[in-house]
Amino acid sequence: MSSNVPAGTLLGHPKGLFLLFATEMWERFSYYGMRALLVLTLVASTTAANPGFGWTNADALSLYGTFTGLCYLTPLFGGWIADNFLGQRKSIILGGLIMAAGQFTLSAAIPGNTTLFYVGLGLLIVGNGFFKPNISTMVGDLYAPGDARRDAAFTIFYMGINVGAFMAPLICSTLGESAEWGWKYGYMSAGIGMLVSVVTQLLLAPRLLGDVGTEPGAKRALQASGGKKEPLTQIEWDRMRVVFVLFVFIVIFWTAFEQAGGLLNIYASEKTNRFIGAFEVPAGWFQSVNAFFIVLLGPVFAMLWSRLGRAGKNPSTPTKMILGLVFTALGFLFMVGASMEQSGSGKAGMHWLVLAYLLHTMGELCISPVGLSMVTKLAPLRLASLMMGVWFLINAVANKLAGVVGAYAEQAGELTIFGGLTVFLLAFGLGLWAISGKLVTWTHGAEDTKA
Template structure:
């Protein structure tokens, strides 16, 4: 590597962090913008004033699960390709271009051709696989081993993700749910956002990142070590931590990713969205998670650094289990919404319950996602940096796939006599039994998994061999 990243700092962090912040912000604008529309487009009637593809709720949730699962599953291959051939920077550019093509294909396909719509989703799946693990890996490379700013840097990077995630549904849903424009113009706006992300990276990456991320990790590890050395015992143990955390983080994402599927349908059909005479678009609720992250991410970034400075070490497994418990509380509020729906036939839940659910899901995410991103860069050997980041994103891939089935079960639980009887014993109608069973089942599962992680946390910390406690 000949040209180093730009010297100096901004708000105490490398300047390159804010370039990656901007690149990721517009990419997430694109992704979350289309995600806010996806399930609503699929279930919209073909003969309505704003026509969609007319799927049933169950089929749409399964399609959503397949798509979002593949979006994250391909990050494993994207990491392998970057580590061995393309390097992280070229992977980001190629991935971004593919995603832009995908968004514009969705614009062209809606509502005329479901087959072409699937082609657009395919472009986004492949592009995200190249883009997502590699930009996160470069964030970690901006910091030296043991730099206490790294977790805070990932929290700032996470704010960039969520500024895009906050703005996107407000714009794409306002266009997409409007009869005057229609779903396709929401996808057009998402395509423009993805194009901006690529342009920013092309114009400013060399200035602020230097040659960081240009050389594939396999070649870089040869340069540093002279030969392709085998994994050491410490590196092997750290990879074992990654694999064990896979189980628990996957459970978190299975719960969390109900946001774009079942919770989106809950907002559409079961939530009283009127403020006076104005009906809040269902897609706007997708902005709440990002809004809360923007508000609370600085607090969590401050919290981790402050605890570290006071020698109070909250290791990653402990942060993750607290994140799971906070997410379980969020599902508790959704259960309260289901009970409120039982007051009279046709009653809907207050927006308060959905808002509180998103708030506590956000608290859970802030304990898990930016912390996990940072942890992967600490545990990964140099030659496997992007691959390990791909494994991290494989966790939500598996979770998204399973989440589709879990969410779809809410559509059929009312046909199960045992589920109906259980719901009735709690005063919940048959029509709402699926919501109660799914929301309640997820909450209980999160608590059980958090307890299991508590029992394993000591072993996992030993296997880290001080990765979180090294001093520069």
């Protein structure tokens, strides 16, 4: 915890939490607005009224997997740079400005400039590396060790992510998929959202965050140890071991979950009956369904974790993650139903996708914000942002795998993919249950809470 968190609370939490909420909300608006457009832009015909790049589904999904994977690889380097040189606050400003430049570059690349489009994606990858691990670490710095509010705080913060993710397709997809406006303006609106994130942080951070994020973690750790650089203790090594072991299990969750922006996005576009009367729902709007459910259910989960924490009955992080894997598996069972209906009648009903997203959201709330909170509990101070980058490395591996799995659907069929993901999620959940007791032992009480 920082030594200078400004006094005063809002809804029982430091006011700085809600600044970080807003900063992340607009950054995620930018990212998810772009993500909703990326595959659709690539597969759109070059001769369409709203021309794209004319790629095949498999090629577009492969690039999607590579791009999103790299977006979650660079936080490893951005976290290390912040820990040792820049500090978290400077890092997120730098990352935000680079990402804004990336969005405007994508806009300028349309129509047809593939090289410039790659440059824009590269800027987004680099900027995300500076931004992603450091804002999450700052949330943890608002709370003292053992603070029972921490899991709830990350769930509230996660709602900010998803308010942005909910708004993004409604605005960016509405503009981007429209022949009157076009893909260019979808990406431009995402760039504007990124600039709002940076300006919000610059204007309000000095008053609401105090010195949180201003000094590199390595410098703070050295000061705390009296200026002597000590090796990691056995307890610190054990706690980091928990993060690395969970890495293996959560990869399968994100591999399945990230089908949302690729395979499920194309499924909504090509194989789902999207008509409500005479109105055809834009395919990109389905990218908002998960975020809507996060905003709806996030307060419920935050309240649940807080109450259980105060009562000393909060489930361990591995237990919550087991629940997340099971919920996500059940979500893909609905997609099995969608595939069966689509094979019989030509199109699947929209309700299958909505129900799948509902279960996936419940799984996400048991895994993603809980995982972020866990890293801030277990990581040594000098490695806090780096370990957050390691956590996001899970997403790097999973997003690449998600692209491979999604592309394979053209050969194997969606029914095989959805059914296979259901089985793998359940199997990994069972495996995590088998070793959960040992993982709790390795935390050495880091998850023990006090009101």
